[in-house]
Amino acid sequence: MKYNAGITGIGISLPNNVLTNKDLENMVETSDEWIVTRTGIKERRIADKDTAASDISSEAAKKAIEMANIDSKDVDLIIVATVTPDMMYPSTAAIVQNNIGAINAAAFDVSAGCTGFIYAVTIAKQFIETGFYRNIVVIGCDILSRVTDFTDRNTCVLFGDGCGAVVISRTEEDGIIGEFIMANGAGGNFLTLPAGGSRMPSSFETVEKRLHYTSMNGPEVFKFAVKAMPEAAIKLLEKYNLNLSDIDYLIPHQANIRIIESAAKRLGISMDKVGITLDRYGNMSSASIPVTLYDSFIRSEIKQGDNILLVGFGAGLTYGAVLIKWII
Numbered sequence: 001m002k003y004n005a006g007i008t009g010i011g012i013s014l015p016n017n018v019l020t021n022k023d024l025e026n027m028v029e030t031s032d033e034w035i036v037t038r039t040g041i042k043e044r045r046i047a048d049k050d051t052a053a054s055d056i057s058s059e060a061a062k063k064a065i066e067m068a069n070i071d072s073k074d075v076d077l078i079i080v081a082t083v084t085p086d087m088m089y090p091s092t093a094a095i096v097q098n099n100i101g102a103i104n105a106a107a108f109d110v111s112a113g114c115t116g117f118i119y120a121v122t123i124a125k126q127f128i129e130t131g132f133y134r135n136i137v138v139i140g141c142d143i144l145s146r147v148t149d150f151t152d153r154n155t156c157v158l159f160g161d162g163c164g165a166v167v168i169s170r171t172e173e174d175g176i177i178g179e180f181i182m183a184n185g186a187g188g189n190f191l192t193l194p195a196g197g198s199r200m201p202s203s204f205e206t207v208e209k210r211l212h213y214t215s216m217n218g219p220e221v222f223k224f225a226v227k228a229m230p231e232a233a234i235k236l237l238e239k240y241n242l243n244l245s246d247i248d249y250l251i252p253h254q255a256n257i258r259i260i261e262s263a264a265k266r267l268g269i270s271m272d273k274v275g276i277t278l279d280r281y282g283n284m285s286s287a288s289i290p291v292t293l294y295d296s297f298i299r300s301e302i303k304q305g306d307n308i309l310l311v312g313f314g315a316g317l318t319y320g321a322v323l324i325k326w327i328i
């Protein structure tokens, strides 16, 4: 017997501090014009120094739980997709579990870069469908400013901080129609945080060489992204015997407007059916998709019954897609 899973609650948490392109002009050799034309980003949010991933994750999770109309004690599992956990261990999910009083929940983090939320929703779907769990909180959270080199114009103009959370529950109607996740580890070196792990523990030397910051080959990641997002979408549709016409709305990962426009074009989806937040929030890694889903929801761009394709790519390299039916 297969149970149905669906999103029954959603919440977000964004830092108040805004960093504009004009602000960045005073930090590195760049211009508002370059950033807007090459990426589509105008401003992003930056967490204050006392805020860690678990803080905004807990806030977003509480909002999602409230909307889902369940008690924290009813949560069976918390999954946090992040590449900027509070610390190497314990998991950020376990810290959130304590913060929100989800005393009956298991908890773990998922590391799949900017595809993390797609991976985490896919995992949650399996647990619900088998009947193993009833209520799962899935959080996409990243505080990329902590691992961004604000002297490197190639990366620092791209990223922002934020968090989005959903509750995925056993539902009557099927609210998560299908999923496809994949990795291409051969391209892993194009997007890394080199130091701080078991390969290269943090040391004076790694800090001196700025290896505790994100290192990226932008053009290579760009090439991967424009292929990977349409591929994930097509593979998902094929797997479930669906067509492009079955998609009502697209929520892509928010890395670069040119990548999004290219993916939408390849999928034959017009840009007025695409959720966009990168102009306001930049690339928030695993938070970009749930925050954009929330944004499209509160702007009434999506409505009950819509089929919404979430699609992303990220460090790993990873990519994937989830097709949901909006049931809230």
Ligand SMILES: CC(C)(COP(=O)(O)OP(=O)(O)OC[C@H]1O[C@@H](n2cnc3c(N)ncnc32)[C@H](O)[C@@H]1OP(=O)(O)O)[C@@H](O)C(=O)NCCC(=O)NCCS
Pocket (backbone or CB within 6 Å): 029, 030, 031, 034, 035, 038, 039, 113, 114, 153, 154, 155, 157, 191, 216, 218, 219, 220, 221, 222, 225, 255, 256, 283, 313, 314, 315
């Ligand atoms: C990073 C990215 C915006 C760069 O855009 P691009 O059009 O590929 O630009 P290039 O890297 O070819 O650089 C073009 C020039 O702009 C310069 N440049 C790079 N960043 C700049 C900035 N912030 N301001 C001004 N100039 C900049 C480069 O130095 C280069 O100059 P050069 O020709 O003199 O060497 C783009 O490659 C991208 O979005 N890649 C994907 C990144 C991504 O999605 N990462 C996250 C994955 S989840």
